[in-house]
Amino acid sequence: xxxxxxxCPTQFTGHLNTMLPLAQELKRRGHRVTFIGIxxxxxxxxxxxxxxxDYGQExxxxxxxxxxxxxxxxxxxxxxxxxxxxxxxxxxNVLLKDAPQLIKNAGxxxxxxxxxxxxxxxxxxxxxxxxxxxxxxxxxxLDYAIPPHFKSWEYNPTLWGKLRNLSxxxxxxxxxxxxxxxxxxxxxxxxxxxxxxxxxxxxxLAQISQQPAELEFPRENLPKxxxxxxxxxxxxxxxPVAFPWDKLTGKPLIYASLxxxxxxxxxxxxxxxxxxxxxxxxxxxxxxxxxxxxSLPNLPGNPLVVKYAPQLELLQKVTLxxxxxxxxxxxxxxxxxxxxxxxxxALDQPGIAARIAxxxxxxxxxxxxxxxxxxxxxxSKVLTQPSYKQNALRLQSAIKRSGGVTRAADIIEQAVxxxxxxxxxxxx
Numbered sequence: 300x301x302x303x304x305x306x307c308p309t310q311f312t313g314h315l316n317t318m319l320p321l322a323q324e325l326k327r328r329g330h331r332v333t334f335i336g337i338x339x340x341x342x343x344x345x346x347x348x349x350x351x352x353d354y355g356q357e358x359x360x361x362x363x364x365x366x367x368x369x370x371x372x373x374x375x376x377x378x379x380x381x382x383x384x385x386x387x388x389x390x391x392n393v394l395l396k397d398a399p400q401l402i403k404n405a406g407x408x409x410x411x412x413x414x415x416x417x418x419x420x421x422x423x424x425x426x427x428x429x430x431x432x433x434x435x436x437x438x439x440x441l442d443y444a445i446p447p448h449f450k451s452w453e454y455n456p457t458l459w460g461k462l463r464n465l466s467x468x469x470x471x472x473x474x475x476x477x478x479x480x481x482x483x484x485x486x487x488x489x490x491x492x493x494x495x496x497x498x499x500x501x502x503x504l505a506q507i508s509q510q511p512a513e514l515e516f517p518r519e520n521l522p523k524x525x526x527x528x529x530x531x532x533x534x535x536x537x538x539p540v541a542f543p544w545d546k547l548t549g550k551p552l553i554y555a556s557l558x559x560x561x562x563x564x565x566x567x568x569x570x571x572x573x574x575x576x577x578x579x580x581x582x583x584x585x586x587x588x589x590x591x592x593x594s595l596p597n598l599p600g601n602p603l604v605v606k607y608a609p610q611l612e613l614l615q616k617v618t619l620x621x622x623x624x625x626x627x628x629x630x631x632x633x634x635x636x637x638x639x640x641x642x643x644x645a646l647d648q649p650g651i652a653a654r655i656a657x658x659x660x661x662x663x664x665x666x667x668x669x670x671x672x673x674x675x676x677x678x679s680k681v682l683t684q685p686s687y688k689q690n691a692l693r694l695q696s697a698i699k700r701s702g703g704v705t706r707a708a709d710i711i712e713q714a715v716x717x718x719x720x721x722x723x724x725x726x727x
Contacts, residue, residue, distance in 0.1 A: 301715055302331045304352075304402050306422070307413035307435070308390070309336030309344065313558070313627045314413050317435035317509055319347050320531040321411065324708045333405055335398055337390075346538075352405060354397035355390075371645075379645030380449050381474060388478045391418040395485045398422055409715045414439055417500040418482055425489050429718060431711050432501040434508035436626050437647045437654070438515055441497045445516050447471055448650035451643060451665050454516045454657050472497075504714040505721045507707050509630065511697040514654050524720040526710055529701030530630040540609040547603075547616070548581050553678070554613055555602075555621040556585040556628060557644065565590065567642060567669065569598060571621055574674035576600030580618065580682075583608065619681055621674075624652040624663070633660060636695040638687035640677050642669055659690035 303325060307318045322332040326349065333350040334341075341351035371382055395418050402410070403426055410430040412419035423430035437448045444460075446452035447467045455463070482500075483493055494500060498520075505524050508515075512527040555571045557564065568584055575582040576599040585608035586592070592604040610628070614620070614635040622628050624641035629651055632639050639661035641652035652663035662677040681687045702709075714721045 300329050300331060301325075301712075302333065302406055302408045303411055303711075304405070304407035304409070305332060305334045305411045306394070306398070306416045306419040307334070307336070307411075307433070308415060309334060309340040313625055314415065314435045315340075315343060316627055317531055318411065318413065318433060319343065319349070320704050321433065321707055321711075322349050323347055324531075324704045325711065328708060328712070332411075333407060335394075335401060337393075343538075352401050354401055355393045377449075380471075383646060384474055384478060387415070387417075388481055391416075391478060391481055394418050395421065395482070399425055402426060402428075411711070412502070414501065414506075417478070418485075420500050420502065421482055421486055421489075421491065424486075424491050429504055429715055430502050431504060431714055432506040433707075434506065434510070437650045438508055438510065438518070438521075439647075440501070440518070440521060441468060442518050442520050443468065444519050446650065446653065448647040451649035451653045451663060453653060456517070502714075503720060504718070505710050507710060509626070509707075511633075511694060511701045513694055513697040514629075514633070514658055516654065516657065522720075523722045523724075526706070526721070526723055527701060528707045528710070529698040529703050530627075530634060531704040531707060532634075540607045542605065542609050542613070543603070547583075551580040551618040551682075552613075552616050553578075553580050553582045553619045553621065554585070554608070554610075554617045555582060556587060556608065556610065557623040557642070558587055558625045558628065564644065564666075565595060567666070568595065568604075570669060570671050570674060572598035572600050572602050573671045574678055575602065578678070583613065585610070619678065621678075624648040624655060626651055629655065630698070633691060633694045634698050636688070636692040638681050638691045640664065640674070640681060642666060642674075658694060659686060660694055661687060661691075 305318050305322055307314045309315050326332050333352055334344045335352050337355045338353040344351045399422050409428055410423045411433055412430050414432050414434045420430055439448060443464050444456055446464050450467055486493055507526050507528055509530045510527055511529045553575055582602035584602050584604045586606050588607060591606055614631055614637055617637050620632045620637050620639045622639050622641055624643045639655055641655045641661055641663040643649040643652040644666055655661040656663040662681055664673055664677060710721050
């Protein structure tokens with residue numbers, strides 16, 4: 300039995316919903332899993348039958364975090380990226396300061412570290428315990444052949460495309476320098492070797508992405524111990540959500556959701572409703588908790604608007620999803636063979652939207668270019684051209700072949716038991 304510690308930003312629903320099923324599968328196999336997260340975000344972890352150690356009581360109070368997340372939800376594009384990096388630096392500092400002693404006292408043997416928690420590997424190195432990287436968002440690894448995750452650029456492997464990518468990576472590297480410098484300072488204090496490349500922050504034993512490989516651009520430099528397992532699912536990790544099923548009309552269903560974090564763009568909901576008005580379809584809109592249906596103005600076409608939707612159940616009935624291109628929603632759509640229209644707002648959503656378009660499972664419209672006419676045209680295109688549905692079904696099949704949470708747990712167990720890199724070709 301191994302006592303795993305899970306380091307992930309538990310305040311972000313998308314990241315937590317990725318790590319929970321993996322933790323539950325490891326627990327089912329007889330292991331112990333303890334989440335290391337900031338104070339005030341333990342409820343879902345405990346409800347899933349797992350353990351929680353909190354840190355940051357002085358620096359990251361629930362009130363301060365709610366204020367920060369609200370501010371982030373008001374931003375888009377580069378402004379959201381800048382603020383997100385500042386939050387990451389603050390969070391990394393508190394994690395590096397508080398977590399090592401917590402983890403040591405708890406007797407944790409190995410760490411599962413979300414790829415966004417780039418300070419986690421330094422803690423594992425300090426404590427001399429193994430760690431595995433879990434990519435709950437889009438693959439972040441630096442590769443000049445791949446556009447950066449915060450850009451909705453098309454994949455372009457030409458020299459010009461690589462130079463374009465290099466310029467964006469150079470700029471973002473300057474923005475992220477304070478975080479890298481902070482981690483370097485702790486590594487100096489702890490007599491650990493400094494990182495020589497941005498990708499050094501990830502595990503040298505196993506790196507696991509919940510994407511299917513077919514949703515990722517052709518990469519040139521992923522390590523041999525990188526694994527595309529497809530999404531993690533486990534029963535009981537979502538709280539039941541009430542929904543007026545009796546109000547569904549039986550017409551083709553269009554589902555619109557802008558996620559649970561950066562979703563306070565009410566004008567976008569208005570444009571979505573206007574674009575769907577007059578179609579022979581029913582529109583269901585989930586506000587993700589950002590507002591109540593009563594607080595919205597009268598929307599065109601009288602869509603069914605709910606504060607939250609039971610997304611996993613609803614997607615089984617949906618013909619088309621209009622999404623912010625969050626990774627979990629994207630994968631849940633593909634798991635059900637549902638094509639998408641992506642309206643990315645911030646963070647890694649532009650990169651995911653670009654992959655939705657590249658893989659042929661949908662269309663992408665940047666937020667700044669969103670108009671009712673442009674959205675209506677995209678909706679008509681996705682609904683009438685069979686290739687979008689066919690490609691969504693193709694990726695649905697790819698997900699079923701990828702192994703999911705079972706394969707991810709196999710990789711983790713092999714990495715910890717052998718202490719050696721788990722090469723992709725060695726896992727059946």
